[in-house]
Amino acid sequence: MQLLPSLADATVSxxxxxxxxxxxxxxxxxxxxxxGL
Structure with a gap:
């Protein structure tokens, strides 16, 4: 479940x-x- 928010954050960054x-x-x-990473 917590994978989705971090995935979204990674995509945005x-x-x-x-x-x-x-x-x-x-x-x-x-x-x-x-x-940058």
Whole structure:
């Protein structure tokens, strides 16, 4: 049951991270998100 809220939080933080990075290349965006974790 507690998995859903944390999953939603993770998704939101990931989308926030990708928005903050504003990388044009997908690889760069993925690298940004991974380094943000």
């Amino acid at each position: 990931m989308s926030d991270m990708s928005l903050k990075c504003k990388c044009h290349m997908v690889d760069e965006k993925l690298r940004c998100i991974v380094s």
